[in-house]
Amino acid sequence: MTEVEKAAGDEEILKTWRDAPAPLLPLLHAFQERDGHLSPEVLEKIGRTLRIPAAELHGTVSFYHHLFLEAPGNRRPRVCDGPICRLHGSTALLSELADRGARPMACAGRCDQPIPVLAGGRLLIGACAEDLAERPSPLPPPPAEHLEECVFRHIRSPGRATLEGYRRTGGYEALLAAARRGRPLEIIAAVEASGLAGRGGAGFPTARKWSAVREAPGDPKTVVCNADEGEPGCFKDRALLDHDPHAVIEGMVLCALATGATRGFIYLRYEYPQTLEILRRALREAEEAGLIGEDAAGSGREVRIHLRRGAGAYICGEETSLLNSLEGRHPFPRNRPPYPVTNGFEDLPTVVNNVETLAAVPQILRKGPDWYAGLGRGAERGTKVISLSGDISRPGNYEVPLGLPLREVLEDLAGGPPPGRSIQAVTMAGLSGGFLGAGDLDVTLDETSLRSRGSFLGAGGIMVFDDTRDMVDVAHQAMSFFASESCGKCFPCRIGTWRLKERLGGEAGPPSREEWEAEVREVGQVMKAASACGLGTAAPLVSDSLLRLFPEGIAARFDGSGRE
Numbered sequence: 001m002t003e004v005e006k007a008a009g010d011e012e013i014l015k016t017w018r019d020a021p022a023p024l025l026p027l028l029h030a031f032q033e034r035d036g037h038l039s040p041e042v043l044e045k046i047g048r049t050l051r052i053p054a055a056e057l058h059g060t061v062s063f064y065h066h067l068f069l070e071a072p073g074n075r076r077p078r079v080c081d082g083p084i085c086r087l088h089g090s091t092a093l094l095s096e097l098a099d100r101g102a103r104p105m106a107c108a109g110r111c112d113q114p115i116p117v118l119a120g121g122r123l124l125i126g127a128c129a130e131d132l133a134e135r136p137s138p139l140p141p142p143p144a145e146h147l148e149e150c151v152f153r154h155i156r157s158p159g160r161a162t163l164e165g166y167r168r169t170g171g172y173e174a175l176l177a178a179a180r181r182g183r184p185l186e187i188i189a190a191v192e193a194s195g196l197a198g199r200g201g202a203g204f205p206t207a208r209k210w211s212a213v214r215e216a217p218g219d220p221k222t223v224v225c226n227a228d229e230g231e232p233g234c235f236k237d238r239a240l241l242d243h244d245p246h247a248v249i250e251g252m253v254l255c256a257l258a259t260g261a262t263r264g265f266i267y268l269r270y271e272y273p274q275t276l277e278i279l280r281r282a283l284r285e286a287e288e289a290g291l292i293g294e295d296a297a298g299s300g301r302e303v304r305i306h307l308r309r310g311a312g313a314y315i316c317g318e319e320t321s322l323l324n325s326l327e328g329r330h331p332f333p334r335n336r337p338p339y340p341v342t343n344g345f346e347d348l349p350t351v352v353n354n355v356e357t358l359a360a361v362p363q364i365l366r367k368g369p370d371w372y373a374g375l376g377r378g379a380e381r382g383t384k385v386i387s388l389s390g391d392i393s394r395p396g397n398y399e400v401p402l403g404l405p406l407r408e409v410l411e412d413l414a415g416g417p418p419p420g421r422s423i424q425a426v427t428m429a430g431l432s433g434g435f436l437g438a439g440d441l442d443v444t445l446d447e448t449s450l451r452s453r454g455s456f457l458g459a460g461g462i463m464v465f466d467d468t469r470d471m472v473d474v475a476h477q478a479m480s481f482f483a484s485e486s487c488g489k490c491f492p493c494r495i496g497t498w499r500l501k502e503r504l505g506g507e508a509g510p511p512s513r514e515e516w517e518a519e520v521r522e523v524g525q526v527m528k529a530a531s532a533c534g535l536g537t538a539a540p541l542v543s544d545s546l547l548r549l550f551p552e553g554i555a556a557r558f559d560g561s562g563r564e
Helices: 010-017 024-035 040-050 054-063 083-087 090-096 163-167 173-181 184-194 206-215 236-243 245-259 273-288 319-326 355-367 369-373 406-413 447-451 471-485 491-504 513-530 534-538 540-549 551-555
Strands: 078-080 103-105 116-119 122-125 221-227 261-268 304-309 350-354 383-390 396-401 423-427 435-437 461-466
Touching: 010 024, 010 040, 024 040, 024 304, 040 054, 078 090, 083 090, 083 383, 083 471, 090 103, 122 273, 163 245, 163 273, 173 184, 173 245, 173 355, 184 206, 184 245, 184 355, 184 369, 206 245, 206 350, 221 245, 221 319, 221 355, 236 245, 236 273, 236 355, 236 383, 245 261, 245 273, 245 304, 245 350, 245 355, 261 273, 261 319, 273 304, 319 350, 350 355, 355 369, 355 383, 383 406, 396 406, 406 423, 406 461, 423 471, 435 540, 471 491, 471 540, 471 551, 491 513, 491 534, 491 540, 513 534, 513 540, 513 551, 534 540, 540 551
Parallel strands: 078 103, 221 261, 221 350, 261 304, 383 461
Antiparallel strands: 078 116, 116 122, 383 396, 423 435, 423 461
């Protein structure tokens, strides 16, 4: 167990967390780690302690995939059944573990290391039951000689995850210098000059967000690191947190000094238990060294950072859902405006930044904004970490200049498809950007180029499918994921994802191909126009790109009189 000893009683657990910031998630995890599930008696005590109505608490708990109301609860194995793990035999592994009550789970962020299995508090990896073992997160492959990195610049240095190892290559120098100068506007000015924009998918200018929080009335202000990396095919944040956690902590404290925030949260996805322990150690080291706490880095400012673990919900990657989750509410997306910069955590000004965004800030301040801006190609500024998986020779994380041709990443850096095979399609933005076909591989990795092909870069997850794959089946799997993960708040997404799933799977729909395609397009148009958040607007890109790129695959599902 981690938060509390397994022998701890109910009152001891409640006392440990009831007065802590954002207490609900750690309380739920503490009891579940002890008992394996959350009993009615435990939920009643939690609800009474935190003054949450029983019905509301039950609805919130049952929303998360990795919180369980009945035994065997988290003792039951959960096998990743995401798109890449399916290619590597997750269905067979599920069958092997059936006698243990195994169940499938959505992509667990190990696309470069299939197949992950969660059992109790452990993450095991292996292609078959007898091969399952705990395995460390792999380091990114070495960079090409002609490419300069930012966030991966020192990640391969020995001991980099420790405070001592981080400081050997200049770690915390930027923070200590900024704390001595005491000029927060200089931090924001440097970030603005660098052109750094959000690396979690939205691409919003980082300095503009920080300035808005600094200028917004209300205290205490908050910095939130969004490490809920739930998009299938994305695993870059895990690499940064596992091998360079202090870079993220330094970026958070710099953000706090720049914005006037006094508290921070790292919201980590549930499926990363090894990362959880690495972050706990790094936060202890930073606090013991005086880099966070009452007098952060000698700045005279209090900055405390709290680690909170999610519970398995894709929608919590959306920043307002994440904030509701932190606050112990049902994790629906919020209506905007107001925006988190003025009305975020506890309705106060809040910065929400991605792991990669925060990790870039210390390097920008150390080496200068012009250096960072110059890393991009053409008019693009900076770099982007690409998570590459699937039918590719060297899967992994690659930090590349924005504006680099996609084909160069696939063929030169990652070695291309397996011998004798060709690339049929790639997904962009994990699944959210839909498909690009073989004729699209000369696009450059920037929003302008990708949006001209009906896609977008997003968080940078790219899954590769060779010419042996059934792309209609891949699209059906993708829509099944979106249908399962829709929070249900708005009906265009809640109903639309299921209708598209049914049609892609041959479960329902008009009998003629022409009517089927028209209906799929119409459902997608409604979803894009009326959904409340990015899940509902992005999911139709899967079906849209399938119709555009793979008409022969759709035609094969129909005969002369209708559906096969």
